[in-house]
Amino acid sequence: MYDFVVIGGGIAGISAGARLSQLGTVCALEAEDALAYHASGRSAAMYEATYGAPSVIALNLASREYHETANGGVLSPRGLMIVGGQGQDQELAHDLVTMKMDPLSTDEALDLFPILNPDAMIGAGYHADGWDIDTDLLLQNFARDIRVNGQVHTRAKVTDITRLSHGWEVTTPKMTVQCKTLVNAAGPWVDQVAAMAGIQPIGIQPLSPVHGTNCRARGHGCVEVANGDGGGRKLVCEAGRRCAHRLPRGRRPDGAARRLGG
Ligand SMILES: Cc1cc2nc3c(=O)[nH]c(=O)nc-3n(C[C@H](O)[C@H](O)[C@H](O)COP(=O)(O)OP(=O)(O)OC[C@H]3O[C@@H](n4cnc5c(N)ncnc54)[C@H](O)[C@@H]3O)c2cc1C
Numbered sequence: 060m061y062d063f064v065v066i067g068g069g070i071a072g073i074s075a076g077a078r079l080s081q082l083g084t085v086c087a088l089e090a091e092d093a094l095a096y097h098a099s100g101r102s103a104a105m106y107e108a109t110y111g112a113p114s115v116i117a118l119n120l121a122s123r124e125y126h127e128t129a130n131g132g133v134l135s136p137r138g139l140m141i142v143g144g145q146g147q148d149q150e151l152a153h154d155l156v157t158m159k160m161d162p163l164s165t166d167e168a169l170d171l172f173p174i175l176n177p178d179a180m181i182g183a184g185y186h187a188d189g190w191d192i193d194t195d196l197l198l199q200n201f202a203r204d205i206r207v208n209g210q211v212h213t214r215a216k217v218t219d220i221t222r223l224s225h226g227w228e229v230t231t232p233k234m235t236v237q238c239k240t241l242v243n244a245a246g247p248w249v250d251q252v253a254a255m256a257g258i259q260p261i262g263i264q265p266l267s268p269v270h271g272t273n274c275r276a277r278g279h280g281c282v283e284v285a286n287g288d289g290g291g292r293k294l295v296c297e298a299g300r301r302c303a304h305r306l307p308r309g310r311r312p313d314g315a316a317r318r319l320g321g
Contacts, residue, residue: 061086061209064229064238066217066252069099070198072244073211077204079242085209086236087202088229090216095198098246106134106190109158126192133197139189140172143181151182160184217245220255227256 061084065076068089076087091097106126108119126134141160143151155162161184168183169175175183202211212234219230226239245252247265254260 060226061236061238063209063240063242064088064227064236065242065244066229067244067246067248068094068211068213069097069244069246070095070102070194070201071099071246072242073198073201073205075242075244076209076211077201080205080208083208083239085205086238087205087209087211088215088217088231088236089211089213092213094202094211094213095194099194099198102192102194104192104194105137105139106192107139107158108188126190126197130196130200133193133200134190135193136187137189137191138185138187140168140183140185142168142175142183144179145181148181151184155184158184158186159188160186217252217255220252222257 063076063079063083063085065072065079065085065087068087068091072087072089073094076085079085089096093100106119106123108123109116111119126132139158139160140163141151141154141158154160163171163183163185165175165177165180165182168180168185169177171185205211212231215231215233217229217231220241221228221230223237226237227241228235228237229241241256243249243252243256247263250260250263
């Protein structure tokens with residue numbers, strides 16, 4: 060019997076498993092062929108301490124030293140610019156303050172990033188304190204920590220969970236394992252895993268990205284998803300907000316762009 064079974068081989072599950080491996084034995088189970096197959100492998104891979112809700116910023120700051128130093132560090136310089144479009148004066152002013160950015164004139168922004176359209180923008184902000192995360196190295200560092208005191212299994216989709224008097228029994232197509240403590244780190248699938256364990260869902264649904272990879276190649280972290288009614292598409296940024304980037308012309312809603320499990 061393991062002390063901990065972690066369901067989900069994204070960054071949340073593998074990092075939690077690494078830390079838990081200091082307290083007991085760990086078995087990490089990932090449904091796909093490889094770790095970080097979903098959101099964790101499509102991230103824009105940026106460390107930006109000032110981005111997000113106050114609770115996220117606190118976590119960002121708490122993780123900074125680890126990112127900078129552990130195993131030689133996983134950060135390299137990138138820098139971050141935000142650009143305000145016409146009519147976004149208030150949003151730009153707000154972001155400049157909350158994200159601690161230096162204001163840039165349109166000309167200064169164009170010097171840094173010449174393909175901007177000066178007619179479409181009202182100003183910008185920049186700071187150098189935004190970093191590239193080597194997410195593959197980060198993940199492998201954590202997976203190695205788990206393997207010191209446990210195992211990491213891919214192609215191990217959890218299909219059944221049973222409550223035992225002394226813990227949990229977790230079933231996958233290739234094995235059944237028992238543990239004292241079960242960690243649900245299944246990302247957007249947390250509700251499906253929770254339901255198997257008899258826990259009330261909290262309303263989280265996976266949305267299937269259509270061209271997240273393409274978006275990342277263009278330098279911004281957005282994914283294309285179907286609207287809830289199944290008709291039409293929209294781009295959302297990783298924070299779940301609708302974003303201003305344009306969808307490529309001529310693209311039709313794709314069968315893959317649907318709500319799963321809804
Ligand atoms: C386009 C994009 C850009 C982003 N950019 C950034 C960025 O620049 N910086 C940043 O910090 N964050 C960024 N993020 C956010 C970040 O990627 C996510 O917050 C993070 O990857 C979530 O990790 P996770 O482990 O919770 O989820 P996931 O990576 O989704 O992992 C969950 C895992 O659980 C597995 N699973 C599900 N059900 C089961 C089951 N029954 N049995 C076994 N395994 C199961 C899935 O296969 C999956 O691998 C971005 C996200 C996106 C989509």
